[in-house]
Amino acid sequence: MRKGAELPPALEGADSLSNGSQAQRLRVRYAKRHRMRFASHRDIARVLERALRRAEVPVAFSAGFSPHPKISYAGAAPTGVASEAEYCELTLAEPMDPERVRERLNAAMPDGIAILDVVPAATSGWADRLEASEWRIELPGVGPDDAEAAVAAFLAAEQVEVERLTKKGRRRFDVRPAVFLLDVARRAATERQETYAILRLIVRHTTPVVRPDDVVTGLRQIADLALPAPARMTRLAQGPLDEDSGTIADPLAVDAAAARPGATVVSAHAGSAAARSGSGNVSAVQGL
Amino acid sequence: MTVESVFPQLEALLPHVQKPIQYVGGELNSVVKEWDDAEVRWALMYPDAYEVGVPNQGVQILYEILNEREGVLAERAYAVWPDLEKLMREHGVPHFTVDSHRPLAAFDVLGVSFASEMGYTNLLTALDLAGIPLHAVDRTDEHPIVLAGGHAMFNPEPIADFLDAVVLGDGEEIAIAITELIREFRREGSPGGRDELLSRLAATGGVYVPKFYDVTYLPDGRIEKYVPNRPGVPWRVQKHTVMNLDDWPYPKNPIVPIAESVHERYSVEIFRGCTRGCRFCQAGMITRPVRERSEKAIAAMVDHGLRSSGFQEVGLLSLSSADHSQISEITKNLADRYEGTHTGLSLPSTRVDAFNIDLANELTRNGRRSGLTFAPEGGSERMRRVINKMVTEEDLIRTVTAAYAAGWRQVKLYFMCGLPTEEDADVLAIADLARKVIKTGREVTGRRDIRCTVSIGGFVPKPHTPFQWAGQAPHEVVDSRLRKLRDALRSDREYGKSIGLRYHEGRPSIIEGLLSRGDRRLCRVVERVWREGGRFDGWSEYFSYERWVKAVEEELADEPVDLDWYTVRERDADEVLPWDHLDAGLDREWLWQDWQDALHGEEAVEVDDCRWSPCYDCGVCPSMGTQIQTHGVPGRKLLPLSVV
Numbered sequence: 033m034r035k036g037a038e039l040p041p042a043l044e045g046a047d048s049l050s051n052g053s054q055a056q057r058l059r060v061r062y063a064k065r066h067r068m069r070f071a072s073h074r075d076i077a078r079v080l081e082r083a084l085r086r087a088e089v090p091v092a093f094s095a096g097f098s099p100h101p102k103i104s105y106a107g108a109a110p111t112g113v114a115s116e117a118e119y120c121e122l123t124l125a126e127p128m129d130p131e132r133v134r135e136r137l138n139a140a141m142p143d144g145i146a147i148l149d150v151v152p153a154a155t156s157g158w159a160d161r162l163e164a165s166e167w168r169i170e171l172p173g174v175g176p177d178d179a180e181a182a183v184a185a186f187l188a189a190e191q192v193e194v195e196r197l198t199k200k201g202r203r204r205f206d207v208r209p210a211v212f213l214l215d216v217a218r219r220a221a222t223e224r225q226e227t228y229a230i231l232r233l234i235v236r237h238t239t240p241v242v243r244p245d246d247v248v249t250g251l252r253q254i255a256d257l258a259l260p261a262p263a264r265m266t267r268l269a270q271g272p273l274d275e276d277s278g279t280i281a282d283p284l285a286v287d288a289a290a291a292r293p294g295a296t297v298v299s300a301h302a303g304s305a306a307a308r309s310g311s312g313n314v315s316a317v318q319g320l
Numbered sequence: 321m322t323v324e325s326v327f328p329q330l331e332a333l334l335p336h337v338q339k340p341i342q343y344v345g346g347e348l349n350s351v352v353k354e355w356d357d358a359e360v361r362w363a364l365m366y367p368d369a370y371e372v373g374v375p376n377q378g379v380q381i382l383y384e385i386l387n388e389r390e391g392v393l394a395e396r397a398y399a400v401w402p403d404l405e406k407l408m409r410e411h412g413v414p415h416f417t418v419d420s421h422r423p424l425a426a427f428d429v430l431g432v433s434f435a436s437e438m439g440y441t442n443l444l445t446a447l448d449l450a451g452i453p454l455h456a457v458d459r460t461d462e463h464p465i466v467l468a469g470g471h472a473m474f475n476p477e478p479i480a481d482f483l484d485a486v487v488l489g490d491g492e493e494i495a496i497a498i499t500e501l502i503r504e505f506r507r508e509g510s511p512g513g514r515d516e517l518l519s520r521l522a523a524t525g526g527v528y529v530p531k532f533y534d535v536t537y538l539p540d541g542r543i544e545k546y547v548p549n550r551p552g553v554p555w556r557v558q559k560h561t562v563m564n565l566d567d568w569p570y571p572k573n574p575i576v577p578i579a580e581s582v583h584e585r586y587s588v589e590i591f592r593g594c595t596r597g598c599r600f601c602q603a604g605m606i607t608r609p610v611r612e613r614s615e616k617a618i619a620a621m622v623d624h625g626l627r628s629s630g631f632q633e634v635g636l637l638s639l640s641s642a643d644h645s646q647i648s649e650i651t652k653n654l655a656d657r658y659e660g661t662h663t664g665l666s667l668p669s670t671r672v673d674a675f676n677i678d679l680a681n682e683l684t685r686n687g688r689r690s691g692l693t694f695a696p697e698g699g700s701e702r703m704r705r706v707i708n709k710m711v712t713e714e715d716l717i718r719t720v721t722a723a724y725a726a727g728w729r730q731v732k733l734y735f736m737c738g739l740p741t742e743e744d745a746d747v748l749a750i751a752d753l754a755r756k757v758i759k760t761g762r763e764v765t766g767r768r769d770i771r772c773t774v775s776i777g778g779f780v781p782k783p784h785t786p787f788q789w790a791g792q793a794p795h796e797v798v799d800s801r802l803r804k805l806r807d808a809l810r811s812d813r814e815y816g817k818s819i820g821l822r823y824h825e826g827r828p829s830i831i832e833g834l835l836s837r838g839d840r841r842l843c844r845v846v847e848r849v850w851r852e853g854g855r856f857d858g859w860s861e862y863f864s865y866e867r868w869v870k871a872v873e874e875e876l877a878d879e880p881v882d883l884d885w886y887t888v889r890e891r892d893a894d895e896v897l898p899w900d901h902l903d904a905g906l907d908r909e910w911l912w913q914d915w916q917d918a919l920h921g922e923e924a925v926e927v928d929d930c931r932w933s934p935c936y937d938c939g940v941c942p943s944m945g946t947q948i949q950t951h952g953v954p955g956r957k958l959l960p961l962s963v964v
Contacts, residue, residue, distance in 0.1 A: 067327075067344040068578070070334055075341055075578050082348075082576060082630030093662055112335050140630065142348050142578060262335040 055092055056127040057153035059284050062118050068144030069114035077105065079145060080120070087136035092125040106159035107270055110243055115267035119162065119283065121153060130291075154290035161283040162237060164212060164273035167244040169231040173260030179216045179229035182255035187214060192250040203240065207250050210235050210242040213278055234280065236273065323355055326413055327421040333407040341579045342370035343404065345418035348576040349628060350396075351387045352420045358393035359506060360499045362386055363417050363427040363464070365397040365446060367439035368858060370418070373398040374575060375583040377637070378433045378470060381570040382495050392499055395419035395427075399442040400449070402855055408449055415449035424450035428502060430464040431495070434472035437835035438858035440479050444850040447482065454847065456484045456531055461513045467498070474606050475783040475899040478835050478842035480530035485521055487528070488902060489559030489606070490592070492568050494526055519552060528557040528902060535840055541880035543839060543896040556903045559606070561946045565592065566617040573628045585633035585666065586625040588618055590650065594639035595948075597927040597936075598697070599708045599918050600736065602782035603639055606904045608940040610931060611949045615646040619653060626663065633664040641667040642679060643931075645952030651682050681726050691730035692723050699735055699750035705924040706741055713753065717760055724761040730771045731757060737801055738779040738793030738826070741919060747801040750774055751808040755815045773820040774809075776802065778829030782836050783899045784906055786914035791890035792833045795826030802826075827865040831857070833887040834872070839898035842886075844875040907939025
């Protein structure tokens with residue numbers, strides 16, 4: 033599993049910096065859409081740092097030889113895919129209203145990058161809660177029946193080995209075990225005039241991370257699925273996986289709930305523990 | 321007529337190319353104006369990769385100035401890498417602008433900025449991908465005016481056949497003038513078509529239209545003469561000089577790239593021009609006189625530019641930034657203003673003495689002190705006298721000592737190899753200088769971990785400089801001297817390990833030299849190299865010396881000239897040079913005299929800066945109607961430096 037830098041447990045999103053001032057940690061959900069899906073993770077990080085400066089959000093800086101803004105990322109989507117569910121955590125040197133941070137950052141961002149939620153951090157282990165992702169995979173020019181057949185073949189297979197070029201060179205791995213759900217969203221497909229298939233995919237975060245394009249590669253290999261045009265992929269959600277309902281919960285729900293007036297957090301680890309037990313994470317917080 | 325965006329077709333190709341983000345546009349401060357509302361539409365191209373082109377000041381300034389005008393639209397384009405070029409050819413996608421992804425061929429003017437000669441083949445790729453005929457004479461009223469500018473265009477002859485028009489010098493005012501001339505021409509119903517428009521541009525005296533000049537050659541290959549071939553076309557074309565930089569505070573809202581680029585900062589040009597008189601320096605010769613921006617105007621630009629962009633670093637640009645008469649106030653005020661904000665300041669091109677070590681310290685008040693770069697350019701005192709870079713060894717050692725004492729640990733020294741009259745001893749003197757630097761540094765600091773990196777570039781004689789007549793050193797000579805220098809440093813047990821050496825082989829400099837001082841006969845060579853696959857010649861992984869040599873041999877087989885004739889041959893005073901009809905304001909007699917003065921070696925005549933000593937009659941101010949503009953007390957003679 034890919035993680036952001038681990039931070040010490042903290043309650044109510046506030047702790048103090050070395051200079052004694054009040055610090056605040058904020059967790060952010062953001063989207064990369066349309067042409068911005070071609071931005072790499074490093075590109076997005078640069079955009080965010082500049083937006084913070086433009087928006088005059090008082091982000092904290094690390095100490096040392098070459099200070100850099102305190103931002104940690106978790107589970108970033110690869111270059112070329114869109115996402116409605118990217119996450120990072122900011123440390124501010126002084127507290128600021130999360131809603132104001134959201135508004136100001138949105139005003140400072142290029143079109144296609146949108147800040148969706150900003151909540152004060154109230155728990156630890158948030159990166160661990162990003163257990164799985166839900167993806168929408170659009171396959172222009174692919175008939176829904178062909179897509180159905182390929183998906184059936186994929187799901188019936190014991191293992192689906194694909195090859196991908198990684199930083200460490202060519203790597204072969206089995207993508208089948210990480211796939212929790214894969215189906216064809218028929219209704220969406222038939223609404224369109226042209227031939228078009230849309231797949232829904234839920235994939236568990238494993239090592240190596242199975243990306244939606246790996247699954248598409250698997251479909252092409254196992255069922256000779258031909259793609260007349262590049263697949264378009266969008267991450268719809270990222271968070272704790274509820275295997276019973278087949279849904280992904282909001283990983284920031286615990287933090288958001290704790291931020292409401294009167295809320296108290298039972299355990300800093302409640303979120304991830306609850307998610308792992310499969311009982312849903314929101315119920316672990318009292319005061320709802 | 322509405323022109324469709326090619327983005328849908330391009331988008332399908334992007335998953336298959338490296339760094340697709342560079343092609344999508346949408347950067348902060350980019351502008352997309354309504355196509356149908358514009359009367360004059362410019363595509364501004366930088367003929368190199370996006371990562372190199374996007375920070376370019378010239379393109380950003382013109383982009384903003386043109387887009388601020390009513391009824392005028394400007395969009396940007398950059399060279400596409402070969403992976404995308406291949407796919408665009410396969411799928412019939414034309415070359416596009418990154419702002420609205422409209423095809424280049426749909427614009428009225430394709431303006432191309434050439435900082436260097438090595439982008440010439442990329443121009444041909446762009447024209448070809450855009451469906452614009454490569455040769456100006458083959459274009460019709462349907463095609464854009466292909467207009468070039470930038471420092472390399474002070475001799476555009478090697479690509480003259482591919483250009484409709486060329487402008488020399490500062491682009492701000494002439495871009496507006498050309499725009500208005502085109503607007504007027506359009507309103508009249510474009511009488512006489514393309515050639516009439518070009519004639520009107522040429523008649524201004526400030527736009528060079530290559531096809532309106534006939535060139536004839538002598539039997540030995542030299543140029544006989546350039547003659548205008550239609551009425552109203554001037555014998556000489558003048559460069560443009562913008563006075564009062566404070567009236568032109570651009571870029572105001574810099575493009576903030578999403579992709580990584582070579583300069584991630586907000587840059588402000590603190591002055592234009594340089595009159596130090598370094599004889600090798602084309603930029604210093606063609607941008608005269610010095611015109612300073614005021615401290616107040618600079619502060620206002622930095623304030624607005626940082627707010628607008630979110631950049632973390634400010635670059636104070638010029639040809640020699642510490643020479644600004646108000647440099648102390650500028651840097652101190654900026655350092656005060658941005659203290660504690662994690663905003664970096666840099667002076668990329670600066671001269672320094674002990675006073676300016678204080679300046680360097682100021683720039684790094686809150687940051688690290690890793691390295692300083694000094695550019696003595698010549699290894700021996702004699703060599704520095706030849707090139708008029710008047711720095712004594714004592715100056716240099718004193719300066720470097722001050723730097724080490726102030727806590728800097730690494731010093732980089734920049735030199736050139738292959739300078740006129742150079743001998744092995746001049747290059748080996750670089751090793752002596754580096755040793756002395758380390759020896760003194762160790763004494764001052766009491767430490768052994770200080771380092772000195774020697775970085776060496778090959779000298780290329782450039783048009784409009786006193787060295788424009790010089791024979792370029794053969795690449796074998798340059799390579800042999802560099803090997804001797806490397807061996808001298810390697811065999812030094814005491815200091816060798818503290819001295820790093822960086823250099824490139826001499827062959828690419830020969831091709832740069834060919835294109836720098838070439839004439840129209842080279843258009844065939846450039847086209848041939850491009851047809852054989854030449855792309856991105858400024859990038860060592862794409863450059864092929866053999867491809868250029870073969871193209872020169874085959875395309876010039878029937879001519880009395882060859883590669884050596886263009887490069888290592890020394891020219892006489894009476895030879896007609898391919899750029900003699902292009903007027904940078906410099907008096908040819910003065911340039912020749914300065915070249916002769918340089919050749920006296922130990923006795924070479926020094927030229928002092930006209931900002932603080934009498935005018936030496938280079939000719940620029942009287943012929944261009946310009947004058948020096950400074951704001952404070954005259955500067956002092958300093959060594960070149962930049963903070964890393």
